[in-house]
Amino acid sequence: MHNVVIIGSGCAGLTAAIYAARANLKPLVLDGHEPGGQLSLTTHVENYPGFPDGIMGPELIENMRKQAQKFGTEFKAGAVTEVDLSKRPFRIIAGKETYEAKALIVAAGASARLLGLQGEKELIGHGVSTCATCDGYFFRGKPIAVVGGGDSAMEEANFLSRYASKVYLIHRRNEFRASKIMIDRAKANEKVEFTTPFVVEEIVAPQGHVEGARLRNPETKEAREITVDGVFVAIGHDPNSIVFKGKLEMDANGYLIAKHGSLTGVPGVFIAGDVQDHRYRQAVTAAGSGCMAAIDAEKFLEEHTH
Ligand code: NAP
Numbered sequence: 001m002h003n004v005v006i007i008g009s010g011c012a013g014l015t016a017a018i019y020a021a022r023a024n025l026k027p028l029v030l031d032g033h034e035p036g037g038q039l040s041l042t043t044h045v046e047n048y049p050g051f052p053d054g055i056m057g058p059e060l061i062e063n064m065r066k067q068a069q070k071f072g073t074e075f076k077a078g079a080v081t082e083v084d085l086s087k088r089p090f091r092i093i094a095g096k097e098t099y100e101a102k103a104l105i106v107a108a109g110a111s112a113r114l115l116g117l118q119g120e121k122e123l124i125g126h127g128v129s130t131c132a133t134c135d136g137y138f139f140r141g142k143p144i145a146v147v148g149g150g151d152s153a154m155e156e157a158n159f160l161s162r163y164a165s166k167v168y169l170i171h172r173r174n175e176f177r178a179s180k181i182m183i184d185r186a187k188a189n190e191k192v193e194f195t196t197p198f199v200v201e202e203i204v205a206p207q208g209h210v211e212g213a214r215l216r217n218p219e220t221k222e223a224r225e226i227t228v229d230g231v232f233v234a235i236g237h238d239p240n241s242i243v244f245k246g247k248l249e250m251d252a253n254g255y256l257i258a259k260h261g262s263l264t265g266v267p268g269v270f271i272a273g274d275v276q277d278h279r280y281r282q283a284v285t286a287a288g289s290g291c292m293a294a295i296d297a298e299k300f301l302e303e304h305t306h
Contacts, residue, residue, distance in 0.1 A: 002028045004297050005092055005101035007080050008240075010037020011283045012273025013107035014064040015290030016297075020105075021071035023298045028101075029068065030094055032240070033079040036061040037109045038274070039283055042134055043125035048283050057125075060283070080108070085247050085266050102304070103268045103297040106248070106256065107290055108240040110274040110281070114233055115147065117203055127210025127230050128203065132156035133282070136163050139230045145170050145213055147200055148234035154182035156234045161191040168226055171196045172218060198224065203231055239275045253278065262293035268304070270296050 003025040006013045013029055020027040039045070042057035051060075069075070078094035089100040112130035114120050120128055129135040132146075136159060144164045146157045149171035157169045169186060174196050176183050186192050197218055204212035210231055215224045239254045248264050248271070249257045255278050262270040272293035273286040 001089060002026070002099060002101045003301060004028070004103045004105060004294075005030065005090075005099055006105040006107060007092070008032050008037065008107035008109050008273065008275070009035050009065065009075070010107065010109045010273060010286065011039055011061065011064065012109070012275075012286040012290035012293070013037070013105070014061070014068050015287040016105045016107055016272055016294040017068035017073040017290075018064070018071060019291050019294030020297060021068055021073045023294070024072075025298065025301065026072050026074065027068075027105075027294075028074045028076060028099065030080060030092065030099070031075060031077050032108060034109070034111065035077070036065075037286075038112065038131075041124050042129075042131065044138070045134065045283065046137065047133070080243055083243055083247060085269055088268055090268065103270070103300055105262075105290075105293045105297055106241075106244065106264075106269065106271045106275060107273040107286075107293065108275045109286075110237040110239040110255075110278070112233065112237050113235045115200055115235070117200065119205065120203060120233075123203060123205055123208075123210060123231075126208060127205065129230060129232050130234070131281075132159050132232055132234070135230070135232075136160045139164050141165050142229040143168070143227060144230035144232060145195075145200075145226065145228045146232045146234055147171070148236070149173060149176040149178060149196075150234070150236060151178045151182050152236065153234040154178045154186045156232055157186050157192050158189055160232065161189050164191065164230075167192045168195045168228065169193065170198050170200060170213075170215060172199045173197050195224075195226075200231070237274070237278065237281075239278070241275055262289060262296045268297075268300055270300075 046054040270293040
């Protein structure tokens with residue numbers, strides 16, 4: 001029986017672990033299918049406070065892990081396959097293992113969707129990015145592409161035009177999911193070239209970093225090649241919330257809904273990080289919400305000891 005089980009070992013989960021461990025709760029962290037979360041997939045992080053020269057994402061997350069371990073956090077590998085939140089202690093099943101917890105913190109994160117192209121995942125941090133706020137700065141004066149036709153793609157295209165010499169906005173259709181105001185803003189931006197309807201067939205990276213992209217018009221079959229230093233994939237995120245379906249409240253896109261800080265409709269279950277945040281999605285906001293969840297869990301356990 002554990003006092004607190006934390007699902008997820010990204011920024012939110014590890015911050016929750018640091019706080020819960022320092023409160024002597026001996027938390028158990030279940031790593032999940034992407035240990036370290038999205039920070040482990042980025043390179044240089046320059047907007048996490050406290051690191052004036054920046055820090056590599058994997059190093060930052062490793063430091064958090066060590067900090068959580070130092071205060072007595074236990075870690076187990078494995079992705080959660082089922083949860084029973086109908087009574088306390090909660091039961092959390094990860095493959096063949098079953099864990100029992102008096103309180104549960106869900107910090108399972110969200111995964112950025114990728115195009116599914118060969119080598120795309122390996123090129124993250126080498127020209128492929130899923131986060132304009134994180135990586136835009138590295139493309140000063142360089143041509144880049146943004147893929148997607150939703151609000152994220154429009155927003156990223158505009159944001160990236162501050163740095164990039166040119167932004168190709170590549171979308172597979174001529175119609176956009178994005179709101180009109182966002183499309184108009186991107187269209188009014190001289191640096192943004194709408195490249196539709198085109199799908200990315202290949203990311204060109206013979207030396208291990210992005211040099212261009214091969215595109216195809218799905219209607220005319222016309223091929224086009226563009227020279228770019230970066231490809232920003234902005235085709236949405238998927239929250240890792242599937243095991244909580246029907247058990248915790250979620251919105252139409254599967255994001256868990258927090259009430260009053262980190263609280264959910266189930267007393268003793270708390271949520272933090274990107275699994276409940278489609279708006280900010282920053283390491284520092286995830287860390288902040290992880291801290292909130294741990295404090296809320298600690299208070300809950302105090303009130304339910306006897
Ligand atoms: P989204 O609205 O789901 O749009 C995803 C886009 O990516 C769509 O245009 C889709 O094309 C395209 N796409 C999906 N899979 C693809 C694939 N495999 N290959 C090529 N293209 C693909 O996602 P989002 O833009 O991240 O927005 C998510 C939510 O956050 C939305 O509700 C949005 O309004 C909101 N948001 C709001 C703001 C803002 O208001 N400032 C900013 C960002 C996000 P199809 O259209 O052809 O399916």
